[in-house]
Amino acid sequence: MKNRILVTGGAGFLGSHLCERLLAEGNEVICADNYFTGSKENVAHLLSNPYFELIRHDVTFPLYIEVDQIYNLACPASPVHYQHDPVQTTKTSVHGAINMLGLAKRVKARILQASTSEVYGDPEVHPQPEEYWGRVNPIGIRSCYDEGKRCAETLFFDYHRQHNLDIKVARIFNTYGPRMHPNDGRVVSNFIMQALKGQDITIFGDGSQTRSFCYVDDLIEGFIRLMNTEPGFTGPVNLGNPGEFTMLELAEKVIELTGSKSKLTFMPLPQDDPKQRQPNIELAKAKLGWEPRVNLENGLKKTIDYFKNLSA
Ligand code: NAD
Ligand code: UDP
Ligand code: UDP
DSSP: OOOEEEEETTTSHHHHHHHHHHHHTTOEEEEEEOOSSOOGGGGGGGTTOTTEEEEEOOTTSOOOOOOSEEEEOOSOOSHHHHTTSHHHHHHHHHHHHHHHHHHHHHHTOEEEEEEEGGGGBSOSSSSBOTTOOOBOOTTSTTHHHHHHHHHHHHHHHHHHHHHOOOEEEEEEOOEEOTTOOTTSOOHHHHHHHHHHHTOOEEEETTSOOEEEOEEHHHHHHHHHHHHTSOTTOOOOEEESOOOEEEHHHHHHHHHHHHTOOOOEEEEOOOTTOOSOOOBOOHHHHHHHOOOOOOOHHHHHHHHHHHHHHHHO
């Protein structure tokens, strides 16, 4: 018997890789997406598979289908996109969570939430373990995303306590790879596109802020392992690559790997931009037997190849 699995936001960057992997493992996959930041192109190669179904659907509206598992990924992830319509961003996280939890409750499905390292805000604990409650500005320009995701976590745990739902919460740290949106303003896609076009590389602030970058295949492996942990294990679990780099180091790596002649240019640091971020992944190692395998250099090479083919 195949499992029927719903992936919301399945036509996005992470979602499309997840759909691909779930189909390859012999599952039936329903992808629900409103195409705000995702596209049919991301899943075009899956459409001929009879076990794949694509539906245009906005998760802020109810969805009545029958499924065994739900991966809830629907939500714009890059600041440029989630700040475009911040009210819709909060609605997507909060109403989207309520609807998907309501669905999971009715059909008794196991449900995984794609949460984020942004729940830690601009952290004063480093690296961030799951026990850390975070330091988030509730009224800033990033709040629609950060607080929306925090409220979604609250809803997941209340449905778990109140209705006994089988939940799993993943806190994803910056992830990159093929099918990232080339114009989503995220640092990896920006730097690669700029380097390939020979344009100046835009460093926000002095470039000393850090991020930890996880390659998409590693992240998807972590998702699947988390979904398949024993009932009662809820997380939250950090999923990310602990390798930590400054934005200056990232820019230098991208220039080196593309052989670009691009120069660096410095721009103002956006409001509430976290100064450092690195996951503590001890829990994922212990509970999922998981850790990332692809280092930044190898992951960047694959991502650069993807962007080269896009512009070709
Ligand atoms: P993405 O923008 O490529 O994918 C999000 C998908 O959700 C898109 O296909 C979009 O069209 C869809 N979507 C947005 N609003 C929707 C709505 N109301 N109804 C239905 N679909 C909707 O981003 P991604 O990087 O693939 O992120 C996927 C998930 O992972 C998001 O929930 C994001 O918050 C989370 N996440 C990603 C990262 C990362 O670094 N990529 C880090 C932390 C968390
Ligand atoms: N819901 C849905 N699909 C379902 C069941 C519920 O989209 O199969 C939505 C429905 O819109 C509802 C929400 O999930 O508002 C929360 O459902 P729940 O049963 O928890 O709450 P209630 O219906 O009692 O408000
Ligand atoms: N950043 C940068 N130049 C860019 C885009 C982003 O220096 O062209 C910086 C940004 O200020 C932040 C880091 O890179 O400090 C990561 O930004 P991104 O938007 O990718 O992710 P997030 O801030 O959500 O972690």
